[in-house]
Amino acid sequence: MKIGIIGCGAAGGTAAQFARKTNRNAEIVVYDKEGYGQYSKCALPFVIGGMDWQRIIEFPPEWFRKNGIEYRNEEIYRVDLENGIVEGEKEEEFDKLIIATGASPACPFEANNAYFLRTLDDALAIRKRAEEAKKVIIVGAGLIGMEVAEALIKAGKDVKILEYMPQILPGMLDKDIADYVMKKLNIDVILNCKVKRVDGGTVEGNDCYEADMSIIATGNKPNTFSGKAIEVNERCEAREGVYAAGDCTIIKDFFGRSIVVGLGSIAARQGKVAGSNAAGGDDAILPPILAKTTKLFGIEIASVGLLSKEIDGIAARYLGRDLPHYMGGEEILVKVVADKDGVIVGCQAVGRGAAKIIDRLAIAIYNKMNVKDMARIENAYAPSVAPTFDAIEIACSMIERKLK
Template sequence: MNLVIVGCGAAGATAAQFARKNDRKAEIKIFEKGKYPEYSKCALPLVISGELSPESVIEFDEEWFEKSNIELHLNTEVSSIDFDRRVVTTPDSEEKYDSLIIATGASPFSPVKPGGRTYFLRSLDDAVAIRKEAERSRKAVVVGAGLIGLEVAEALVKIGIDVTVLEFMPDLLLTMVDRDVARIVRERIGNDVEMLFGHRVTEIKEGERMEVAAVDGEGREVTIKCDFVIVAAGNRANAGIAGNLSSDGRAIDVNERCETSVENVYAVGDCTRYRDILGNDIQVGLGSVAVRQGIVAGTNAVGGNRTMPPLVNARTTKIFGIEIAAAGPLNMEHMLTGKFNGSTLPEYMGGEEIFIKVHADKKGRILGAQAVGPGAAQRIDRFSLAINTGLTLEQFMDAETSYAPVVAPVIDASYIACEIAGRRIR
C-alpha cells in the first residue's frame, strides 16, 4: 500500500496518524508546501498575544513523523494530480499512489485589494509577523467580526493595541450564532473594543499610515487611519488542484467515507464540502471536523471502514472573557424555540449568568442550540450528542444529570430551555 497525502495541517496529519495505526506496513508520504509540520491554527491568536510561543503550537514535530515511519516532505508543493495514472507531481519528482488524500486547506479571502501593512491570519508565519508589527504599532483595524477577527482583535487589545473592527454584517459572529444571541455577546463585551457594523470596506490605502475606507448602510463614508490592518473576512477552499472533484469549482465534494468522485481518492478538511444534519452541503471550516475527517479518511485509505455522521458543526470560542458555543444550523426561528437566561449554580451559591437557546422540529427532535456564559462549550457538547443521536426535547430532559451546590444546579438552564421549547408542541 502506497498512500500519498497532500497537505500536513490538522486533517492531513491526522489522516497519516490513523493510516499508520491501521496499517503498520503501508508506505506513507506527506507533501506540505509550508515549512512547518502540523501545528494548531486555532492557537495562532495566542501567539499574537504572546501567551504562547510559536514553537509551542507545533503538535506533531518532524521527529514524530520519523518515529512513525511517515515520510514528510516540507517546502514541497504538489503542482498537479493525474488521477488516471495515479501520480502526483512535485517540483522534484512524480509520486505514484494506491490511495490519495487531499488536505490542501483554505486561503484567506479579501473583499478589497490589500495594500501595504495588511495581514491575514492563516499560518504560523502570519501570526509571528502580526506580533512583530504590533510591537511597533499603536492602532490596528480588523476587517471582519467573525470568530477569527474577534479572536485577533482580543489578542491585540491584550498587548495594548487600540483596535477598531469593521464588519459588513449587522452584528458580530453571525456565521456562528443567531442575531439575538450575537446581541447578547456584544452587550457583554461592552467597550472592550470599538466595533462598527454594517460597514463595507471599499479601499485599503498604503502610506506613512494606513487608511481603511468604508461605507455604511446609508452610503456614508468613513476613513480610519491606523498602523496596520488585519483582514479576517473568511476563507476560500484550496480546491484548484482537485480538478473536477468539485461540482462548482469551490470545494471538493466528499461522502460519509470522505471519498471523492474518483476511486481511492479522499479529501479532508477546509478544502471539502459535506452535508449537514438538514441535508445541505456546506464547506468544512472547523478544525474539529477536519480532525474527524482525517480519522475517517486515514482509516479508509488503507482498507478500513469508518464513516462520518452529518455535520452538526459544534463550535466554540472565548473572547473578552465570554464563552460562546453553538451546534447545528442557524436562523431556525420557524422551528420550536426555547430560550432561558439562568445561572451556572443554585442562586444561593452565587453562580454566573448562562444563556441557552435551543431549536427543535415540530416533533420535538433537537436540531440546534446556542449558549453564552461559563460552561457554554460543555452544554453545547451535550446538545451536539443529542442532535447526532436524534434525541427529542423530552428525551434530553429525561437524562439524569449530576448535582452538587458548589458544582451544578439540580435543574440546568439547558433543561429549562428545552422545557420552554417543548411547550409549543402541546
C-alpha cells in the same frame, strides 16, 4: 501500498497518523509546503498574542519521520487524480492519494498591504508588524477576527473591528445572542460596515478608518487544484483511490446541507477516516452537527446545529445562573432551537461551561430528541456544581409550552 498525502494540517497530519496505525507496511509520504509539521491553526491568535510559536507544533517533521512517514517540505503544483500522480519537485505516483490542502483567506474587496491569517508565517508576520503598531483595524467579526482582536487588545493595542453583518459571530450565533455577547465584551465593533477598499491601515468602509495596520478575516476559500471544493462522502472518498479531508472538502452535514465546514474538529475527524480508509481500513465520519466554541475575554461561547435564522422553528432563550441562588454562581445564557415538531435542532450557550452544554446538546440533536424528553431528563445536581433544573431544561420546557 504507497499513500501520498498533500497537506499537513489537522486533516493531513491526522490522516498520516491513522494511515500508519492502520497499515504498518504502507509507504506514506506527506507533503507540507510550510515546513513546520502539524501545528494547531486554531492557536494562531495566541501566537499573535505572544505565545512561543514552537509550543503550538503538535507533531514536528521529526515525529513523522520517527513513525516511518516520509515528510517532505515541498509544494505540490499539479495532481493527476486518475493516475495518482503528484508533481512537486518531481513527479511521483501513488496507489492512494489524500488531498488535505486546506483553504486560503478570501477577500471580497480590494486589499493592498493588508494582513491575513491562515498560517503560522502569517501569524508571525502579524505579530512582528503589530509590535510597532498602536492602532489596528480588523475586518470581519467572525471567530478568527474576534480571537485576533482579543489577542491584540490584551497586547495593549487599540483595536477596531468592522463587520459587514448586523452582528458579531454571524456564522455561529443568532443576533440576539451575539448582541448579548457584544454587550459583555465592551469592545469597539462597527456593525453593518461595508468595506470597499483596504490599503495598509486605511480602510474605506461606511466611513474612512485610519490605523497603523489592518487584518482581514472575511472567510476562506478552499485550496484545490481544480479551484472548487472537493466533494467527498462520509468515507472521505472523492473518487476511487482518492480521499480528501478538511477545509478543501465539501460534505453533507447532519441536516443534509452540502457545506464546507471549516472546523478543526471536523478536519481532524475527516483526516482520521481518510487515513484509515486509504490504508485499507473501513471507517466513516458522522455527519457534522457543527459544534463550535471560543472563549473571548474569559467568556465561553458555543453553538451547535441550526440557528433560529436558519430554520422556521421554535426557539426559547433562558438567562439564568449556573448554580443555585445561595451558591452565587455565574450568569449563563442558553437558546434552544427546535423544529415545529419540537425536535431539537440547535443550541447556543454563553457562560461558564458553554462548550460542554453544547457537547450535551450535540448528542441530543444527533439522537433527534424532542424538547419534551430534554425538559425531563435529569442533570447531575449538587449545589456546588449545578442547579436542580438547569438552563437547558428550562429552555426546553419553554418550547414545550409554546408547542401546546
